[in-house]
Amino acid sequence: MSSVRIEVAGRSVQVREDLSIDSTGAKVWNTSIVLLRHLEKMRRKLKYDQPGRRVLELGAGCGLLGISLASMGWHVTVTDMAVMLPLLRENVAQARSSVATTDEQDASSNTTRLESGGTLTVRELCWGETDLSEFNGPFDCIVGTDVVFLERLVDPLINTLDQLGDTSTNVFICIEPRNAVAYDMFLKRAEQLYDIKQLTPDAEFRDDFVKLFQLRKRFLATSSDE
Template identity: 30%
Template sequence: MTFVGTPGVTGAVMWDSGIVLGKFLEHSVESKTIILQDKKVIELGSGCGFVGCIAALLGARVVLTDLPDRLKLLKKNVETNLYGDVRGTAKVEELTWGDNLDSDLTHPCPDYVLGSDVVYGEEAVLDLMETLVELCGRQTTIVLAGELRNDAILEYFLEAATKDFIVGRIDQEQWHPDYSSPRVVMYVLTKKQK
């Protein structure tokens, strides 16, 4: 039996929420509700790199991040899929949530932080929140997508997030019309002004 937490497993799977988030970005740029051209984007828990690659193709300067044991596949996917005349840029960096961040991630603060299926356990939520607080500035918009699996963990995340962020849910009418799922939810977060 293989567990999702086993090194290398979670980063080697395409999750529905990643596809929904990637197509949401594409749809939002095409409908001009989001501008990614020349924007600094950090993707957390990039896994296979689908969302980060889409953001780079849409013109963003993307840093795709994940745990050390997941970087080899991530780098290969970025190199394989981003070549030729790409509007944006992409680089891969190691990032363990809860650890100190490299200054290139925080200076300047990113315009967008993206993540799909990053809310999966209480300990991970605490580390994720610590990283989001350190990573994000006043102008940063966070977009997180996730599959509805564990209501208790989702409630725990939302309660933790509302301490430092204004949290909103993105209505499915704003998603790509061909890529939606009743099992996926998307949230947008912005840092509270102190």
């Protein structure tokens, strides 16, 4: 077992990895750092620390990205499959004990409030299986790192993004295209619903193998609108 520690907006965030878990999410990958630093730079423009604004992380894994965003004052729901939830909850609890005010755990809602004013809510979400109506979309922002790796998960991922966001939702996806077929399939499916912009990370955090995208859903007219 190992830990990863980073500094975010003047605060220290640490998460534990557990490679004994049979999931790629049990390790912190470079894509989460690249996306985090991009969002950290944009945080004053995005203003997701304002009351009522909600951020969703898909495939949160160890939780480094979501916990870091909450340490910036954002209100984040971190999600993953059931196998990852014990480690994710452990790392969220560590964040509470290290940077949160005391007595700020709301056990009934599974939400943790940090000293920054940000909040973390841990939820199970299995693309294509979980009832998405329970998440009360749309979210203001959806983030995901290394979420494109199997062809059979591309359509469930796109469907999840579609149902939990709307035309005002910013979607940030950061991936290392290890599976070229899945990567091409994702872009082809996504461009049917979204305007896609490839972003350039800061030189300090740039990685030639990492692709960073911002997606905004297009307004699609229905027959009743025509």
